[in-house]
Amino acid sequence: MRDELPSLDTSDVRSDVENKDSLGSCHLLPPESLVEYIRQVRSHSLDRSISSLRLEHSSIPEDVLAKHVAVGMKPKKIHEVSSLARYVDSLSSELSLDHPYRISHFIDFGSGQNYLGRALASSPYGKKIIAIESKPLNIDGARTMDVTAKLVRKEVILRNKKQYRSRGKEVCRLPEREAISNHPQNPGTPPGNDSLTRTKPEERQDGHETNIRYVQSVIQDGNLDPVIASLLQPSPSSDPNLMVISLHSCGNLLHHGLRSLKLNPSVRAVALVGCCYNLLTERLPPPLSEQPTLRSENPRLQQTSSACDPHGFPMSERFLNYNHPHGPGIRFNITARMMAVQAPQNWTEKDRNSFFTRHFYRALFQKILVDKEVVAGPGHSEDIMGKRNPRSSSLEDRPQIILGSLRKQCYTSFTAYVRAAIAKLKNDPAHSEKITKCMGGLEDEEILWYEKTYAHKKKELSIVWSLMAFSAGVVESAIVVDRWQWLREQDEVKECWVESIFDYAISPRNLVVVGVR
Secondary structure (H helix, E strand, C coil), X not given: CCCCHHHHCCCCCCCCCEEECCCCCEEECCCHHHHXXXXXXXXXXXXXXXXXXXXXXXXXXXXXXXXXXXXCCCHHHHHHHHHHHHHHHHHHHHHHHHCCCCCCEEEEECCCCCHHHHHHHCCCXXXXXXXXXXXXXXXXXXXXXXHHCXXXXXXXXXXXXXXXXXXXXCCCCCCCEEEHHHCCCCCCCCCCHHHCEEECCCECCCCCECCEEEEECCCCCXXXXXXXXXXXXXXXXXXXXXXXXXXXXXXXXXXXXXXXXHHCCCEEEEEEEEECHHHCCXXXXXXXXXXXXXXXXXXXXXXXXXXXXXXCECCCHHHHCCEECCEECCCCCHHHHHHCCCCHHHCCHHHHHHHHHHHHHHHHHHHHHHHCCCCCCCCCCCCCCCCCCCCHHHHCCCCCCCCCCXXXXXXXXXXXXXXXXXXXXXXXXXXXXXXXXXXXXXXXXXXXXXXXXXXXXXXXXHHHHHHHHHHHHHHHHHHHHHHHHHHHCCCCCCEEEEEECCCCCCCCCCEEEEEEC
């Protein structure tokens, strides 16, 4: 699936005829249907090579991040932050030339440790940043790194030495945050934003106010009225011109960022890079037409597919009402969205072996659970082959097994994996009694028999997972196009586009969605 398609052309040669390459080795040509499938997937996948002219024409050099600004960043994060910072700076400069305003503040949705905001607030950019983050721990960590980056003055603590030594380090300190939630809620403030808190502006090393202000808030939609109101205090000298930015917004957070362009006149533009498509919610109900399945009913699948969240996927009316043989609307279940975060083009041989081994062990362990009647087999009244499963109806009401992750040493052998999985499930009150009863007599010889008997299935599983991961490139492309299409449908949006700004080999989630009011 990485080869050039011309070298796989089977139009003149039948796929079941052996051919010799230039070295004389024999190989089978792939089926023509597979080659056509690869063509179709590639034709529906977005180009991921870096194509942004704004990065090429940026006046800021690529390696501009100083060491004290890049504190805490790994090479991947440095590449992402430096590229997006240069892109946002170039975009804002372009907007100031084409429009009668200049971007005054950059609002970072889900700022985390504020790597992007810290870079933009530092030289040579010097931008004013409003970092919105839901977790106080992340804000505290970001403030600590601001000190290391020399953006704020290190806090000086004055103590009574005698009292400090006698009581240890348990000395009361004044709170550093000013809670807005203690004040009456403003009319029009959306539910859920009453937890918003803002930090007092700090001072830089030179005594002036820093360019970064932190806001603690759980973002539930794109309404930024509380944030904008805080910018206008104590005196509204001028209306702010905002650009909403985000580096790898998880799930619906990017949807909220896009909607901020529609809901807030002060937001002039958005530039957002998404990730974690598995955390997206689903806007449409389950399809009415029944599809064949190889798996038993899963509560997580049922819960996610019936969420009907208005903030979920799809955003655009075009995707929402698109007609196809299975009914109106485009849907991606949790499995498709989880596969969309894979990057099979970046898999090394070591990565592939580790990835396929983990999934083979989990699948084979599931086979043992089914044989020992801990869980139901695939299907309910009938499986995909039309054969009745005698145990499924009696076991379908039992709690589903969610094993989760195990330590690396548990994957040294299948026996080690099974023993670790059983030990973990025994500690789960929901499964402890059943696991002890059904799996207590499982010997190592029987585990080895399962591994030997089904060893050939690992190759089949690897092929299926490879095809799923390869095909999921279309899923990611569709999700991104849906977001772009939503921007196109809004009267408030003057122009919008999508382009790649990161090296795919370093950061596969490299598509930025841009909208301009």
